[in-house]
Each structure stands twice: as structure tokens, then as C-alpha cells.
Amino acid sequence: MAFQAEQTPSSSLLRPTFLAHLSSRRFHRRIICPRTASPVTFAVCGIQDDEDQNDDVDVVLYCLPSGCSRYLGFFLGGIARKARIQLIAIDRPGAGGTPGCTLEERMNTSIAQARSVLEALALIDGKGHRTKKLGGGKPIALLAHSVGLLYALAILARFNPPPEENCGNVIDVARSPFGPRPCIVCTSPWVPTSVSRSSLSFLPANVVKLSGSLPMAKLGAVWETSMGMGKGALQWSMGLVPSTNAGAETDEHPGESSSSSPVAMATPQRNPFHESLGTDPPVSPQDTQGMKRRAAAQRRAPHADFWPPYESHWWKNCAAALAQGSSSIGHGEPPLLHPGTGKPFRLTAATAQSIVVDCMSAHENVARAASADFLLCLGYCSNLPSRSIEDLLVRGFSSTLAHSEQGAEVTIVWGEKDGLVPKRGRMWLDERMKDGVRASRGRLQCERLEMAEAGHDEPIGCEEVVVALLRRVKERQLAGCREVPDSGKAGQRERTTTTSSASTSSAPTTPTQSSAKRLGGVASLIGNPGDGELGKRRGSGSSCASGGSRRRAAVEARRALA
Incomplete structure (x- = not known):
């Protein structure tokens, strides 16, 4: 059995079913947020608190896409469980049992409620310091899809502010929930239309607001028609999984x-x-x-x-x-x-x-809540227009992440045929990542991956991609206590994937060595990686391995794991 039924007087006579699993309390938890004095609903997927746990359990906060419903975490629950991960998905204002708020308060309210949920789960204390409840007190990793990256960067700015914004060490970054070296894995991050020149910029606010009153099926059809995006339901960053295989295992x-x-x-x-x-x-x-x-x-x-x-x-x-x-x-x-x-x-x-x-x-109420996120994405929020979203992304990489106490690790996966974030927007964000690497003098490590023939929502639904991202989370936690080298020796790291052209390297790591070392430590923890992901990495910095180098790296990695 993949899952156990809830223990009720007659549960021993019932066979666990999909419906029973979907109705489990783990996906429908509720607290009262003391900061907003309002209820918040959320889901805890994967490993649960009442299960036997070891230090190999990692906690991941899922910063949802514009679908903004905890149900989107449900889709990742099975694979998170296999990876020994506890995944937390929180309803944003207006979705589920979380009451709505004004568009101007949406970002701050979501951040406050996320902090309250982490406190309710005893993952952090009242001061915002992480506890040793789960996984031996390892830092929480961040998983984001689409607009979720904006929320992830905003959350990090609160808990891991750069030194110039943390005067007097008001916040103990070393005990931050996300650690002194945050880890973000992201698929199809949102780039404002002022940069990407996406056709979505021509949608008037009234049309976007109208989507909040449409049924989900019609809402998906509206966005598909407006984007000219072929088949598939809810392609507007709902984060649903493409039905590529409808057979039974x-x-x-x-x-x-x-x-x-x-x-x-x-x-x-x-x-x-x-x-x-x-x-x-x-x-x-x-x-x-x-x-x-x-x-x-x-x-x-x-x-x-x-x-x-x-x-x-x-x-x-x-x-x-x-x-x-x-x-x-x-x-x-x-x-x-x-x-x-x-x-x-x-x-x-x-x-x-x-x-x-x-x-x-x-x-x-997901359609109404999603329409609020649509408005925010498209720059219709008065205190967060498109230019401010640009600044949020620029500051996120060049300040919050680059100047974190021990740097940060970021992995981003793009869809080659992403119609919501055209190539122009993807290249712009790639440049912001490079700027962050240069500003950090090598402490910020960014990895840029691409999924061929894929749209906006396909990366988060692809098993191979999600496995690769969760593997990076596990690898980062496995090496979490390593000493971070000086910026002048960034090339000597065991796990370097991207370096700035401005960084110097006295003993550079070859692509073959890097791939073998990256994969070797993780395989012992979560099993052998699939062939489709071995050795096919390339960084977002100035030095990228060629196709031949990646193939050689794959062979060496397999030998290292044999």
C-alpha cells in the first residue's frame, strides 16, 4: 500500500483509496495567524510529523504559482515522500480557508502567514530561529514555480537580509529558518512583462478580474485562447501536472x-x-x-x-x-x-x-484568488508595478542572495517553449543571476537548466526535472556544514556549477570532476540518479560545459557510482 488510511474505528476494514487520501487531515490543516488575526489553511505533504524520522528528512517550503492553492502541493506529495522530504504548501489569501485581502497587502500578508505556519509546525520559534524538530534542525529549502519565486525572494529578504539592512545584527542569520546559505530550486520563474514583452501585457485589468468569476475549466480555456497555447488545462501557471501517461503502474x-x-x-x-x-x-x-x-x-x-x-x-x-x-x-x-x-x-x-x-x-475559491495573483504578475498592483517586480528580482540576486552570510545556491529550470516568459525574459533573468554571482564574488552559485520542447508548467510536472531539483536539495543538506571558502578561491569548491568571469580560480574543477562529485554524494542517500539527468548540467555563468563535455561527465559519473 502506498498510503495508510486514517485510523478510525472502522478504518481497518477499509482499503485506502485515492479519495480517502485526498481527504486526509494532512492536506487540510488550519491555524489562526496571530499576525493577521485570520485563519490560514495549508497542506503538509510527503513525510509527516507522526512518522518515524531520521536526520535524512528535509523540509521544503513550496512557494506556489498563481494557482495559489495548497492542492498544488498534493501533486508533489508522492515524490516528496520517496525523497524523504516534508513539503509545506500554504493557501495564499483568498484560496481555501484563507480569507482574501487587498492586492496591495497580498505579498506582506502571505509572508506573515507563512511565518505563522512555520511556527505552528514548530519548525521555527517566536524569534524566527529554526528549531531541531525535524531533520536535526537543518535549514528549510525553498521550491518555487512561476510567480512563486517573487514570494520566495520576499521571504528571504525578511529572514536573510543583507548586512547593510541588518544593522546591529537584529536578525541572527546563522539561525534563520533557511540557514546562512539559502537553497532555492525553481521552475519557470516569472519575469515581468515590462522586460519579457509577453503578449500578456496587452490584457486589460478588467479582463483579468473577470477570470475570478469563471469556473476553473472555462478559466483555463480563456487563458489558453488569450495566449494561443494549444491543448492542456490551466496552462496559466496553475502548476498542474501534464497528463503525459494515463496508464496504471x-x-x-x-x-x-x-x-x-x-x-x-x-x-x-x-x-x-x-x-x-x-x-x-x-x-x-x-x-x-x-x-x-x-x-x-x-x-x-x-x-x-x-x-x-x-x-x-x-x-x-x-x-x-x-x-x-x-x-x-x-x-x-x-x-x-x-x-x-x-x-x-x-x-x-x-x-x-x-x-x-x-x-x-x-x-x-481558487479562481478568484488566482485572478489576484494574475493582477500582481501583470503589474496592476499599485505598490508593486512591473518596474518594482524588476527591482525585486534584481535586489534578490544582487543583494539578498549575493550578500547572504555564506552566499546561496539557486537552480532554475526553464521550458524551451515557455510562452508566458518568452526568450527575451529568460535571458534577462539569466543576466541577473550572473550579476548576482559577480556581486557575491563567487559565493552565490547559480545553475541554469533547460527542458527541450516544454512550456511554462511542464517542468514542475516532469518526474525527471523534479527528481533533479529534489536531489539538489538533498545534496545541499548533506554538505550543509561544509566551510565556505574565500571568494578568491571560489573555483576550489567541490560543488561549483557556476562561477563569474570576475572570479579567480587557482584549482578549477573540471566538468567531469564536478558532475562526479555532485552525483556521488547524493546517490548514497537517495539512490542512483536516472540516466536522463546524469551529466547534463550547465551553469548560467560565463563558463558552460559543451555537449561533449557533458557526455563525458555522464560516463565518469556513472563509473563513480558503479
């Missing part, structure tokens, strides 16, 4: 699919967080087709780090009923009934995602 190989979809995984992959799942099955015709598609994508985009076909991750670990693809709970028991229509339905990846979206739209 087998009990013998939980990480593999029996789907006949032509977009199945290119090769039979083991679960990245399982050291051994038995013998891999023979290559099927679908796998062969996927291998050809991936080879073609690699020829077309050799500069990328991930190539199609892609596999979604979330639904694999939802419940035993989902894994079996069964429409009934058990022998002699009634079929599953859709909570919205009351009709029997067959539980598959598509219907499971539909149920979550229905719950979000029917009871969570």
Missing part, C-alpha cells in the same frame, strides 16, 4: 507504466529514489518510439538538459486503488463515486487530476 514495478501511450518513458526507468526494484522489463515498442523521439530531440536541441518524452510523477504514488486502475474499492463494495457528479467513475491519472481540480474549483 504495475505492482511489481511501481516506477514503471503499463500504458500504451506513445509518450511513455523513453526507456524502462526505475523509481529514482529506489535503489532496487527488481529486473527491468524488456524494451517495448512504445519505449522504442520514445527512444527515437528523444534522440531526435537531442539532435535538435543539444544545448538542453532534459528531452522528451516526459513522464509525470504525481499520480503514481496516490493510492493502491489508483495503481490498480480499479473502479471499485473491493469485493462486494460500492464503486467509487465522483465527489462532484455523484456518478461512478474509473480511477485513472486523468480522472484523479480532474477530481483535484473539481475540489479546488468547487470549494476553494
